[in-house]
Structure formats: C-alpha cells, structure tokens
Amino acid sequence: MKKLFLLILTFCFSLTGFAQDKGSVLIKDGTLITIANGNMSNTDLLIEDGLITEIGEDISAPRGVETVDASGKYVMPGIIDAHSHIAGVDINEWTNPVTAEVSMEESINPNDINIYWALAGGVTSIHLMHGSANVIGGQNETLKLRYGSGMNEMRFEGAPRTIKFALGENPTRVHGQGFDVQPRTRMGVEQVIRDHFDAAIDYQRNRQEYLDAKQSYEDGTRSTPPVPVAKNERLEVLVDILEGEVLVHTHSYRADEITMLMRVFNDYGIEDYTFQHANEAFKVAPELKKNGAYTSVFADWWAYKFEVYYSTAYNASILNANGVKNSINSDSGELIRHLNHEASKAVHYGNTSKQDALKMITINPAVQLGIDERVGTLEVGKHGDVAIWDGHPLSIYSKTLKTYVDGKKYFDRAEDADDMRLKVDAEQDFDEASGRWYNENGRHSETCLRGAEIRFSKNGMKLQGN
Amino acid sequence: MKKTARLIVFCFAFLMVCSLQGWSQSSPAEALKNVTIHTSDGNSIEGGTIVWRNGVITDVGKNVDIPFDAYVRDGGDSLHVYPGFIDGHALWGSPDIDEDVETPEEPGNPGYGRAGIQPERKPSELLQADSKALSEAPKEGFSTAALGLKGQMLPGQVDLFFINGKETEYLLFEQGVGVTAQFEEAQGQAYPSTTMGIMSQLRQLFNDAKALQQQEQYFASVSSNYPAPKQNKVLQALYPVMDKQQPFYFVVDTEENIERIFQLQEELGFEVVIVSGKEAYKKAEELKQREIPVLASIELPEEPKWRSEEEDEDHPEITEEMRIFRDKQEAAYKADIQNIAKLIDNGVKVGFASNGLELSDINKNLTTLKEEGDLEDEDILRMLTQSTANILGYSNQLGNIDEGRIASFTVFTKPFMEEKAQALYSITDGNLTEFEQESSEE
Numbered sequence: 084m085k086k087l088f089l090l091i092l093t094f095c096f097s098l099t100g101f102a103q104d105k106g107s108v109l110i111k112d113g114t115l116i117t118i119a120n121g122n123m124s125n126t127d128l129l130i131e132d133g134l135i136t137e138i139g140e141d142i143s144a145p146r147g148v149e150t151v152d153a154s155g156k157y158v159m160p161g162i163i164d165a166h167s168h169i170a171g172v173d174i175n176e177w178t179n180p181v182t183a184e185v186s187m188e189e190s191i192n193p194n195d196i197n198i199y200w201a202l203a204g205g206v207t208s209i210h211l212m213h214g215s216a217n218v219i220g221g222q223n224e225t226l227k228l229r230y231g232s233g234m235n236e237m238r239f240e241g242a243p244r245t246i247k248f249a250l251g252e253n254p255t256r257v258h259g260q261g262f263d264v265q266p267r268t269r270m271g272v273e274q275v276i277r278d279h280f281d282a283a284i285d286y287q288r289n290r291q292e293y294l295d296a297k298q299s300y301e302d303g304t305r306s307t308p309p310v311p312v313a314k315n316e317r318l319e320v321l322v323d324i325l326e327g328e329v330l331v332h333t334h335s336y337r338a339d340e341i342t343m344l345m346r347v348f349n350d351y352g353i354e355d356y357t358f359q360h361a362n363e364a365f366k367v368a369p370e371l372k373k374n375g376a377y378t379s380v381f382a383d384w385w386a387y388k389f390e391v392y393y394s395t396a397y398n399a400s401i402l403n404a405n406g407v408k409n410s411i412n413s414d415s416g417e418l419i420r421h422l423n424h425e426a427s428k429a430v431h432y433g434n435t436s437k438q439d440a441l442k443m444i445t446i447n448p449a450v451q452l453g454i455d456e457r458v459g460t461l462e463v464g465k466h467g468d469v470a471i472w473d474g475h476p477l478s479i480y481s482k483t484l485k486t487y488v489d490g491k492k493y494f495d496r497a498e499d500a501d502d503m504r505l506k507v508d509a510e511q512d513f514d515e516a517s518g519r520w521y522n523e524n525g526r527h528s529e530t531c532l533r534g535a536e537i538r539f540s541k542n543g544m545k546l547q548g549n
Numbered sequence: 550m551k552k553t554a555r556l557i558v559f560c561f562a563f564l565m566v567c568s569l570q571g572w573s574q575s576s577p578a579e580a581l582k583n584v585t586i587h588t589s590d591g592n593s594i595e596g597g598t599i600v601w602r603n604g605v606i607t608d609v610g611k612n613v614d615i616p617f618d619a620y621v622r623d624g625g626d627s628l629h630v631y632p633g634f635i636d637g638h639a640l641w642g643s644p645d646i647d648e649d650v651e652t653p654e655e656p657g658n659p660g661y662g663r664a665g666i667q668p669e670r671k672p673s674e675l676l677q678a679d680s681k682a683l684s685e686a687p688k689e690g691f692s693t694a695a696l697g698l699k700g701q702m703l704p705g706q707v708d709l710f711f712i713n714g715k716e717t718e719y720l721l722f723e724q725g726v727g728v729t730a731q732f733e734e735a736q737g738q739a740y741p742s743t744t745m746g747i748m749s750q751l752r753q754l755f756n757d758a759k760a761l762q763q764q765e766q767y768f769a770s771v772s773s774n775y776p777a778p779k780q781n782k783v784l785q786a787l788y789p790v791m792d793k794q795q796p797f798y799f800v801v802d803t804e805e806n807i808e809r810i811f812q813l814q815e816e817l818g819f820e821v822v823i824v825s826g827k828e829a830y831k832k833a834e835e836l837k838q839r840e841i842p843v844l845a846s847i848e849l850p851e852e853p854k855w856r857s858e859e860e861d862e863d864h865p866e867i868t869e870e871m872r873i874f875r876d877k878q879e880a881a882y883k884a885d886i887q888n889i890a891k892l893i894d895n896g897v898k899v900g901f902a903s904n905g906l907e908l909s910d911i912n913k914n915l916t917t918l919k920e921e922g923d924l925e926d927e928d929i930l931r932m933l934t935q936s937t938a939n940i941l942g943y944s945n946q947l948g949n950i951d952e953g954r955i956a957s958f959t960v961f962t963k964p965f966m967e968e969k970a971q972a973l974y975s976i977t978d979g980n981l982t983e984f985e986q987e988s989s990e991e
C-alpha cells in the first residue's frame with residue numbers, strides 16, 4: 084500500500100517536472116477584473132495553450148479543455164510583486180559597493196515553499212531582486228511562479244534585464260561603517276555611482292579600441308599586435324545600463340537622495356527607472372512625474388530604521404494622484420501572501436479608486452518590469468496568468484481559490500495538501516519541516532538585507548555576514 | 550680477528566647480492582598463490598596466483614608458472630585479493646583551512662589567495678605525508694588516489710598518487726590530472742560571498758586568463774616594440790582547463806548547482822568531472838548526454854529515526870499530516886541512497902570520491918548502498934576500481950588485477966564487504982606493506 088502511495092507520489096512529482104508546460108482552461112461566469120477595460124460580470128475567459136484567446140459570454144470549451152465555474156467569484160490578473168526576495172539562494176553579494184556582474188538569475192531556488200504560499204495569495208510573477216547592501220548591487224530576475232519546475236523554467240521569458248541600486252543607510256553602513264571603504268555618506272553614494280559610470284565609459288572605449296586593433300592586426304592592416312584589454316564582467320553590465328538595456332530599480336527612501344539619483348541619471352542619459360520603497364517619494368511626486376520615473380512602495384511599513392521615520396500611508400495615493408506610475412510591493416515573504424490587502428490600504432487611507440489600487444499590484448508593476456505587453460491585465464493575447472477569488476480581492480475577507488500561470492493551475496485551495504514542499508531533506512524532522520517562519524518572524528524575513536543583516540545590539544551596530 | 554672475518558664475509562655476501570641484481574637487470578618477481586582473486590568485473594578466481602615484477606602484474610590465473618626467482622607468499626586458500634581501490638578525489642594529506650582570517654582592507658578586492666582562487670597550488674608540494682588518512686587508507690583497500698586540496702572556489706590542482714602512508718610523498722604518479730573547483734565562498738568577509746559571485750568571478754578569471762595568454766602569444770610573435778606580459782601563476786594555472794587539457798573536478802551536489810555548471814560549461818567551454826554529486830541522479834540524462842562522469846560521494850543521510858523505532862515518544866500518535874511528512878521523508882531518503890544506482894542505470898560513468906568523508910564511514914555506507922541502494926557487490930567493486938580508473942584516464946593501467954596492469958591490490962581476510970574483513974597486505978605499485986592485525990574479539 085505504502086509502495087503504491089509512493090508510486091502515485093512519484094508520478095505526481097514527475098508531472099510537476101514538466102510544470103513549465105502551458106495549459107488551457109475555460110473560466111465561466113465570473114466577474115472579470117480586467118484592469119484594462121473595467122469589470123465585466125458574468126463573463127467567460129478562455130485560456131488556450133497558455134494565452135488568453137477569448138473573453139465574452141457563452142464561450143464553449145474547446146475539446147479537452149476543462150471548464151471551471153466562477154459564478155459569484157472574481158477573476159483577476161495574477162498579482163505581480165515588483166520587489167521580492169523569495170525563491171532566492173543568496174540575496175546579497177555584499178562584499179563590494181558595486182557588484183553589477185552578479186545576477187539573481189543564477190541565484191534562483193525553485194524549491195522554496197514561499198513560492199507556493201505566494202501563489203496562495205494570487206501572485207503569479209515576482210521580481211526576484213538582489214539585496215540592498217551595495218550602491219550598485221546585482222542584476223535581478225523576473226520570475227513566473229511555476230512552482231515545481233526547474234531553476235531555468237521559473238524565468239519569465241522575454242522579460243527585460245533589470246538591476247538593483249541602493250541609496251542611503253544600507254550601503255553606507257555595510258561599506259562605509261562596516262568596511263571603512265567608500266561610501267560612508269550619501270555624498271559618497273552619489274560619487275560611487277558617477278565614478279563607476281565614468282569607468283564604464285572608459286572601459287567601453289578601451290575595449291572597443293582593442294577589439295578593433297586586434298581585428299586589424301589579424302587582417303594584416305596593422306603591423307604590431309595590440310595589448311589585450313580583458314572583458315570586464317562588472318563594467319560590461321554598467322555599459323548596458325548606460326545604453327538603456329537594463330532597467331534600474333533603486334532602493335531608496337529619502338526625497339533628497341531620490342532627487343540626487345534623478346539628476347545623476349539625467350547626466351548619463353538613463354531613462355527607464357523605478358524607485359523602490361521610496362517612503363518620501365510623495366514629497367517629490369511632481370519631479371518624479373516630470374522625469375518619467377516610477378515608484379514601487381510599501382502600503383504602510385516604516386520606522387524600522389532612521390531613514391524611514393518620515394513616512395505616510397498616503398504615499399501611494401499621493402504618487403498616483405500626481406500621475407506617477409506606482410506599484411505596491413512586499414519585499415517580504417509574508418506580505419507577498421496578501422498583497423491585495425496592501426493595495427486596499429491605498430483605497431482606505433488615500434481614497435484611491437479601487438481600479439487604481441488594483442493596478443498597483445498588476446499592470447503598474449508589469450510596466451516597471453517591462454512585461455506589460457504580456458501580463459498585468461485580462462486581455463486577449465496576454466498570458467493566462469490569472470487568479471480566481473471568492474470575493475472582491477480588495478476585501479479583507481476574500482481568499483484566492485485558484486491560481487493559474489500560463490493557463491496551468493498551480494494553486495487550488497480545494498486541493499491544498501498538508502505538505503507542499505517540493506524538496507525534502509531526508510534528515511529534517513517533522514517539527515522543523517512543518518513550521519512556518521512568518522509565525523515567528525512576522526514580515527521581517529526573506530527581505531532585502533538577507534545575508535547582510537544589520538542588527539542593533541547593546542554594543543552598537545553589528546554587521547552579520549553569512 | 551673474528552670480527553674482521555665476519556665483516557669480510559658480510560661484505561662479500563653483500564657484493565654478491567648487488568652484482569646478482571645487476572646481472573638480471575630487474576628486481577625479483579613476487580607472487581601470491583592460493584588466493585581468491587576478485588577482478589573488477591565481479592568475477593573471481595579461486596586458488597589463483599598473481600605474479601608481479603617491477604611494479605607490473607606479469608601473470609594472473611589458476612595455473613600460473615611462478616618464475617624461479619619469485620618470492621612467493623602462500624595465501625593458504627582463505628585470503629581474498631581485490632584490485633586496489635581508487636579514490637577519484639580525496640583530501641587526504643591536505644593542509645587544513647586556516648579558519649582564523651582577517652577582513653581584507655577592501656573586502657571586495659581581497660586578492661586571489663584570500664578569495665580562495667588558488668589553482669596553482671599542488672598537492673604534491675603541500676602534502677602532509679604524516680597525515681593519518683594516508684596510512685589508514687590502504688587498510689581500507691585504497692592503493693591509489695587523486696588528491697585534491699581543502700579550500701574555497703579554486704583550492705588547487707588534483708595530483709594522482711599511489712597511497713602508502715608516509716611513503717606517499719614519493720609516490721606521485723601524475724601531477725595535474727585536473728583542477729578542483731567548487732561553489733565555496735571566500736572565508737569571512739570577502740568577495741565572492743555568494744554562489745552568483747563565484748560564477749561571475751570564474752567568468753572574470755577566464756577573461757583575464759585569455760587576455761594574458763593572448764598577450765603572451767603576441768609577445769612571442771614579435772621581435773620588439775611590445776610590452777612583456779606580467780607573469781601570473783594563478784591565471785596561467787587555468788590555461789590547461791581553458792585549453793581542455795585538464796578538466797575541472799567540480800565539487801557539487803544539488804540539482805541546481807549541477808545546472809549552474811552546465812551553464813558555465815556552455816559559456817566557458819571546459820571539460821568537467823563532477824565530484825560528490827549527491828543529487829546527480831536528477832540530471833542523469835543530461836550528464837550522459839554531455840558525457841560528464843561523476844565521482845560519487847557515498848556520504849549518506851542518517852536514517853529517519855521513526856523508521857527503526859517502534860514508537861516515537863515525542864509523537865505517539867501519527868496524524869495525517871505526519872504520515873504525509875513521513876512518506877515524503879522516506880522517498881527523499883531512498884532517493885539519496887539510490888543516487889548511484891540511478892546514475893549507473895542511466896549510463897552515466899560513475900566512480901568514487903571520498904572528498905572529505907571519514908575513512909571509517911566508507912565500509913558502513915557501502916553496506917547501506919548494498920542493502921538499500923540497489924547496488925550489487927560487483928557494482929560497488931567496479932565503482933571503486935575500474936570505473937574510477939577510467940574517469941581518471943588510466944583505464945589500462947589501474948583498476949584491475951590483470952596482466953600488464955600496475956601491481957596495486959589488497960589482500961583481505963574475507964570478501965571486503967563482509968563484517969570483520971581486514972586487510973593483511975597492501976601492494977602499491979608493486980611494493981608490499983604488511984599490516985598489523987587487530988585482535989579479534991571472538
């Protein structure tokens with residue numbers, strides 16, 4: 084009997100091994116929160132082979148396509164979290180103020196149980212970000228939550244490259260105070276960015292001159308061989324930023340540093356960027372709008388260090404009212420489970436419309452990640468990344484019932500088993516394995532200083548490296 | 550007067566022996582007769598004889614003519630002889646890692662050594678010959694080992710040695726069979742501190758090595774007016790890997806880290822042998838396709854306690870949730886133990902690497918592999934001998950008891966997997982060492 088069970092279990096797992104497969108489903112008679120075209124009641128949504136192919140009434144299911152009854156339920160695009168650190172192996176390569184060469188693409192943990200818990204909150208895509216220990220941190224990776232697939236299959240195909248910058252206390256503490264290297268101050272942070280951009284420009288010229296000379300020497304049009312200029316992994320990425328190939332997402336809090344970075348980016352011609360956290364962004368909302376900058380903020384999380392004391396729950400609403408494209412993110416393995424609640428706070432505090440609040444967890448983060456043509460709304464041609472809710476998603480009482488990525492179901496509350504771990508450690512005991520970290524730590528884990536936590540103790544600040 | 554006479558006789562005898570050796574132009578043969586010979590293919594010859602001379606096996610079989618000059622040992626019909634086991638990546642005799650490190654002035658630029666980038670280090674130059682493992686390994690049946698060094702991302706080269714206690718330092722067989730690599734961060738506060746950092750660093754090292762190699766070639770090709778390249782032992786030690794003359798011996802366990810190696814291999818184009826590979830079975834098909842062999846670890850998980858205990862005191866009642874947990878744990882435990890069998894079934898070349906595993910755990914874990922890991926005696930023997938020899942590139946010299954092979958084998962009191970089997974003699978590259986017998990408690 085046990086063997087039979089194991090056999091079935093193995094079969095299930097071997098199926099999930101092909102989880103990147105796309106699926107088809109007809110969701111009938113639900114209230115569609117399309118984001119693009121308002122709400123549509125009693126409407127059907129057909130997903131075929133991973134894409135939304137039809138939205139309307141009385142759609143009949145093609146042969147072999149499952150029909151799901153959503154009458155009395157809400158159907159909305161999968162939530163997109165523009166700032167997450169779940170599903171990561173390491174988060175911070177925190178040993179240098181600039182580590183543009185490293186990439187979260189190479190730090191994906193596809194077996195993280197937090198992925199499943201995020202799916203249970205209706206999330207379908209995340210921006211797996213490098214941490215905020217460095218002025219120019221590593222590159223981030225946009226993922227689809229294809230729980231049960233592999234490291235490479237988790238990646239959001241075609242999503243643009245993005246990178247993490249960080250201003251203020253984190254980099255000055257880690258590097259200035261911790262290691263006694265630049266930057267120790269906010270002025271130093273700016274200078275580190277400028278110096279590295281300048282170095283990248285020099286490098287690009289030198290490297291190109293070498294490659295050209297090498298070609299000429301090999302063609303016989305040059306008599307002496309050139310001295311090689313090695314390819315530089317770090318500066319290559321900075322060159323790509325300057326050339327607009329990498330979107331910049333900057334950890335920031337204060338209005339002065341936000342303004343500073345916009346000035347720097349204007350000097351270097353960098354255009355597509357988002358300020359993450361940005362607790363004081365409301366102070367410079369018109370300037371953000373003028374520069375075409377985006378923001379991705381917390382609903383109401385602050386006061387965990389000095390630079391986040393001047394904060395307000397009206398931040399998202401003020402930014403929105405000023406025409407700044409804003410998203411609401413989690414930066415936490417706990418908050419990601421109920422980003423709908425976080426969005427509803429903008430309605431509650433700042434009277435933002437429900438539609439705009441929902442945009443802050445769907446199409447707006449999609450724009451910021453450069454994936455808005457693929458996801459973020461319910462429209463024909465977009466990916467079948469949707470969640471079915473038992474009530475309006477902005478209600479505190481609503482729960483996700485089913486979550487689909489590419490038309491394939493990854494979460495179903497009706498089939499939510501006790502143990503959804505993918506990778507099991509043969510030596511881990513039951514008590515350890517069955518615990519949920521957020522019951523003890525609340526939201527303060529799986530966040531952006533993982534691996535380089537700064538703690539205050541009786542002896543003053545202590546840097547805890549891994 | 551008596552003393553002088555005795556001295557003269559002694560001198561005369563000594564001269565005779567010396568000159569005799571000179572005439573025959575080779576050392577006397579040795580032979581071991583009346584023993585059970587186990588060959589790496591799992592066959593055995595009862596009442597067999599092995600003859601070797603100058604470190605090479607000259608004859609093996611049941612009816613063998615023993616040369617007139619051979620020193621013959623009689624096994625008395627009860628001893629079992631196995632090809633010397635080969636460890637594909639052992640850390641025996643390696644200097645320990647200095648745990649007491651300071652934070653570099655610039656943690657982001659710690660210098661090669663502090664970052665753990667030391668591909669120029671050679672076990673043959675750093676070997677601690679008095680290390681206990683080197684004298685214990687032959688008692689466990691090992692006569693040959695590819696020795697690596699303890700360290701971080703690039704701890705050093707891999708040198709192939711015959712193993713025989715303190716003598717090992719004079720028994721170097723081949724230097725630089727590969728370069729060890731691993732996803733092991735720099736110690737303390739220094740770059741690289743993450744797996745992604747190690748990947749970037751490896752790419753940068755290849756970039757720098759390529760540039761230096763290019764400059765050396767340019768310098769050699771022109772007569773004047775060109776700056777001399779700066780010598781860099783670290784980067785130069787990577788040339789053979791870059792040029793595919795040496796493989797990386799990449800120590801790696803998880804499925805994702807194996808995928809990371811595939812990625813690096815595609816970009817940088819190196820040959821690779823996987824060392825340890827505890828989850829390698831999950832990538833078996835791709836390993837086969839890429840012709841990447843695995844020098845497998847036999848470090849196994851502890852058996853879940855509830856498997857052997859009648860009743861768990863902490864959890865007297867088994868809830869549904871706990872039952873599901875146990876089923877998953879059981880499956881994970883089995884999968885770990887069946888790693889090697891699954892790799893073999895998928896046609897992946899599998900050898901053996903202790904890579905830090907205690908010698909005293911080897912026999913116990915091999916028994917577990919036999920009992921629960923779907924491996925037969927002959928699979929285990931082949932993995933420890935011929936298969937590892939093949940992966941190291943010595944398929945015709947090492948790994949079996951056969952005519953023409955290097956004379957490396959071990960004489961046990963019983964079949965080696967049996968309880969209380971003890972090694973009596975180890976023959977390493979033709980030289981015999983006798984072990985003191987541990988007293989039996991029977």
